[in-house]
Amino acid sequence: MPACAVLARARRHRSICPSPVSARSEPILMWWLLRTILMLLVVGMLALALAVGPLFLQDTPILEASAPPSPQDVVATRQLVRDIRAAAGEGQESNTVLRADAAQLNSAIRLGSRFIDGFRGRVTIDASEVLGEISMPVPWWRGQKWLNISGRVPEFEQQFSLSRITVGATDLPPALAIAVARTGANIGIGHRFGDKVLEAATAMKITGDVLAFRIDLDDVGKNGVMRGAFGTLRGREMPAPDVIEAYHQRIREAIEQGTLSETGSLLPYLRFALQAALENSTPETLPNAYTAAVFGLAKACGAKDFAMIVGRLAFDTATAPGEWSTHCNDVTFNGRIDSRRHFITSAALQAASNTGVAVSIGEFKELHDIISGAGGFDFTDLAANLSGIRMSNVLMAAPIDAWPSLLERMSAEQDVIVPFDGIPQIMPEAEFKARFGDVDSPQYKAMLAMIEARIDRLALYRGN
Known part of the structure; x- marks a missing residue:
């Protein structure tokens, strides 16, 4: 480390x-x-x-x-x-x-x-x-x-x-x-x-x-300090690194064994991780089990440097990583690899902190992309972020006896992540300014409100 x-x-x-x-x-x-x-x-x-x-x-x-x-x-x-x-x-x-x-x-x-x-x-x-x-x-x-x-x-x-x-x-x-x-x-x-x-x-x-x-x-970077800091934000202590690593190992072993495919949709991965969190949990331990499971999934399939960035916060970096011959690099969400990364990384950050953190992370990433050579501001990336945030909000607030019903609602991708049709994609700086001005403009806020309203109608979040 x-x-x-x-x-x-x-x-x-x-x-x-x-x-x-x-x-x-x-x-x-x-x-x-x-x-x-x-x-x-x-x-x-x-x-x-x-x-x-x-x-x-x-x-x-x-x-x-x-x-x-x-x-x-x-x-x-x-x-x-x-x-x-x-x-x-x-x-x-x-x-x-x-x-x-x-x-x-x-x-x-x-x-x-x-x-x-x-x-x-x-x-x-x-x-x-x-x-x-x-x-x-x-x-x-x-x-x-x-x-x-x-x-x-x-x-x-x-x-x-x-x-x-x-x-x-x-x-x-x-x-x-x-x-x-x-x-x-x-x-x-x-x-x-x-x-x-x-x-x-x-x-x-x-x-x-x-x-x-x-x-x-x-x-400042040691595990205990950072777990305490983000524990304060989320209202409880972060799960121990060895618990998070156990979920990560379980997900990676499922990929190795073919239980989880190296291609196709992220949805089976989500259901697998959530079912693992539910097993042997109590009403008191389920929120931490969810956080540990989603962190383990983000380490395996989220943003490529997620584990490096939060290693001191959550991962037992003293443990040598396994030698994996399979991976989830080609797994998609809404047909896109980047949407998979945005969704699960935002869900993990939301589980560790609060909505303000996860929303701002996605927002700033898109502002950076405008002039970094990555193409521009992409509201579909924010839509994936917001969907991941909503999943964490719903599942962490739900009582344990509601979880089986919530998992049943996750039968298709469009039950969990908002479809991207009609949502603006990559915009260079001039186009973003012409259409939306800045991130405080009424037009920008209206677009986020429209995305949130669409998320409200998805099966997993309807009524929550």
Whole structure:
């Protein structure tokens, strides 16, 4: 299992020496990272709000709503995540550090804001400090209030610090604010999450509008921490890696034995995995059994780097993989290989987190495809994503005695995944802008609503 350390702890006192790096990264890693970072910010902010009391909430935000994310934002953020992954290395000591400018960081914030309705953020870099500003809506008994926080981070070595932190209109002692955010993340997420994230930041230097970070990501990536983080999102602990691997092994053995065909539809795979989850489950254990089964299926048949991306979260990567002579690479859904990958990967991400994560992952992937050479924005990919999300929502909410009836409803593909007729496919940037504008436009939202309405009529989801 590769370690995620930019520099070994023994080398923390060395000065930052940026060096050029390059590494391959798949888009899904970006969404996991953004969600984790934003989750820490939100938990910390809520802890601050509880600590300082409602008098610190304000009637208006300190930041204007930003424009919806653009394809260029996705590309900039993906490059940032590539750099993070390159800086993480392969478990060897390295002089590599992470560099990012304000434009990249603000692109990442615009994407991350899609995960939490109303969230706003901005980073500004000056000669010696970084100014971070955040506004988040807070439901209130007489309408809505805003939690506004601004903080200044000076250059540091060894230990993260703040020179100023303002909540509402009040300045707080920086050490107190850090302690409250750390404790809130520790309690809210568990696994010493706040401690580990703050300990991961070991240095920051500012050169012009570019930040150079030295970060030790290893502790943040360990199974226990990530399972706890996504357990918080889903309301329960993630299944243990060995349980997920057992489902993966069972699916792969079924392919080897010919029980599951190497060609044809994904539907038999779905029914096989769901039946396996139902066997020997109790009402209390069935949601986790479903999550483990769908993760095992995603590892076998989902996005090609799914296992690599979430390996620290869910898979027992210490176990050597089996030598398989068969595979599901040619299996399709709605007659398409990419729809199979979109459907099952979104179902797995939904089982691990919530709708906002899985929808945004698909949305950002399509924005990236507009200018990446992959062709353009494809609503049929989003339709497959949304169908997979709905399957997870329905099955995880259903009582155990309803499962046999739900499995019976899955007799054909069109009982589970929405047909693509009439749904726009690959559109270059100019066509997407002409027809839909951006991902906040009424036309875009109407298209998603139409897809959701079609999903409502499918046999598996009808009445749920």
